[in-house]
Each structure stands twice: as C-alpha cells, then as structure tokens.
Amino acid sequence: MPELPEVETIKEDLRELVVGALVERAEVLHPNLVEGGTAREFERRLSERRIVGARRRAKHLIVDLDSGDAAVFQLKIGGQFLLVPPVKEPKRNLMLVMHLGEERAGERLFLRDGTEFTRARVLDREGLEERLSELGPEPFSEEFTAEYLKQKVGGRRAQIKPLILDQKVVSGVGNIYADEILYDARLHPRRKANTLTDGEWERLAEAIKKNLAAGIEHRGTTVRLYRDLLDRPGDHQNHLRVFEKQGDECPGCGGRIVREKVGGRPSHFCPSCQREDGESGGADVRLRLA
Known part of the structure; x- marks a missing residue:
C-alpha cells in the first residue's frame, strides 16, 4: 500500500507534470470514492478549478485548488494516479477522472484502484486543518527525535x-x-x-x-x-x-x-538479530541501504 515514500513520489510527479493545469471537468466513477459529501458536490468543487499545488501530510495526498479548497486523497491499499497521455488510458477499476484544460492538449488524470478502498474529499482550509490535526510529526521534521x-x-x-x-x-x-x-x-x-x-x-x-x-x-x-x-x-x-x-x-x-x-x-x-528479550543477538544488522 502507498506509504510515505510512495505518496511523496506521487506528490512530486504531480508538481512536475500537473500543477498549473485547469481541471475542466471532474467525473466521479465510483460511488464509494467520496466521503463526507456527495459525488456531485465533489465534482462541482473540482471542476473549472486550477491545480496550484500538491502536498503530502503523512499518507494524505493533498491537491491545492485556486479556490482555496484542497482535494485530499487517501490511496489506502491500491490507489493509483495515472496521467493520460503519456500513459495508455486505463479501462478498469476507475474511480475518478479529471479532464484537464485545452492548454494541456486533452490530458486526463485518472484515479484507479482495484481494491476500491481509496477515499477522497474536498475541504476548505479550516476543514483540512481539522482533518490533519491529530497526526503525529513528520519523520524528517525537527520535532521528530x-x-x-x-x-x-x-x-x-x-x-x-x-x-x-x-x-x-x-x-x-x-x-x-x-x-x-x-x-x-x-x-x-x-x-x-x-x-x-x-x-x-x-x-x-x-x-x-x-x-x-x-x-x-x-x-x-x-x-x-x-x-x-x-x-x-x-x-x-x-x-x-x-x-x-x-x-x-x-x-x-x-x-x-x-x-x-x-x-x-x-x-x-530475524529472531536472532531482533531478540524478543532485548538481549543483543546476531550481527550488527544496520546495513547501509544501497
């Protein structure tokens, strides 16, 4: 399932390839995608809005809109964002498609999830702050020691x-x-x-x-x-x-x-290197990650 590194990678891809694009029209293709509101309201708040940023908080993928709202996605087990083109258009397990404006030559951003567990909502600034308020510190922050x-x-x-x-x-x-x-x-x-x-x-x-x-x-x-x-x-x-x-x-x-x-x-x-009784066992396994 997407954890911090996977969501961080998707966020950086969105920043490079999608931020700045106009969402001409959004279509919710699976009724379970949207939580805390209706699919129609979700589509309305995304449509005719420009994507002005992409962020990550914990495992939440946050897409900032020029309205001041943010679309917040939890990709859970199998959520995938795919940019079409260059990716071939997916045909199965679709939950959302965002049709990008004409300046993007007909590109579309698809959300696919065969597990159907991905969830999304559109929040204003106050709602987003409340949503994220109970999360612990980011691992790379000064607070995390x-x-x-x-x-x-x-x-x-x-x-x-x-x-x-x-x-x-x-x-x-x-x-x-x-x-x-x-x-x-x-x-x-x-x-x-x-x-x-x-x-x-x-x-x-x-x-x-x-x-x-x-x-x-x-x-x-x-x-x-x-x-x-x-x-x-x-x-x-x-x-x-x-x-x-x-x-x-x-x-x-x-x-x-x-x-x-x-x-x-x-x-x-490893039961030898990671002893349940806390005694030192096995070799020093802090191997450098290649």
Missing part, C-alpha cells in the same frame, strides 16, 4: 511495531517500512515500548528516517500494486531485507527470516 519517541510512547507496555504504525505517533509509516525499520534498529516487533533503552530509542528514530529516505530515493516500493504517475513501478522492493522474505537468509547473521502476526499485521523479522 529519539527523545520525542521516548516521551510519547516510552512509558507504554504496548508492542513497538503497532506504536510506530500509529499515525498519531509518527506520520507515514506503514507495514512494509515498519518491518524494515525494526530490522535496521535490531528491535523485535513484539518488544514492549517501556523496555527500550535510550540507545534503542536512538537507533529506532535513526532507522525510521533512514528507511523512509531510502524509499523516497528509490521512488517507492512496488510489492504488488504501487505505480507512479507515469505507471512506473518503484525500485525499493529490490532493497528490502526482511519484508516478505520469510525463509530467506538474514543478510545480517545468516539465520532465517520468519513471518508472524504481530498486532494483527503480518510481520517479518
């Missing part, structure tokens, strides 16, 4: 993986990057937050920043569904070390990667 993490969740007996997936704790981390982050930090996904040492909080904060930055550099992770605006897969899947690598050799210690449910989510880790 090891001390912040320790103060926010360090007293809790909850498992560390569900905590870093909580968007109120830190914005943008999903299941793929969480597994890679915990492997890099040498933390078992079931470790209780209140057992982490100061050094482990430092390693965790560093691993969150490093792994998300690598995902952005590699233009996202395509395990199955993710594509960028020009229908290209990401490259970060070629740099994953544990996610969906169950049974493979651990690159840190030579043991075997396992897959287990943690907090209801499939989780991948």
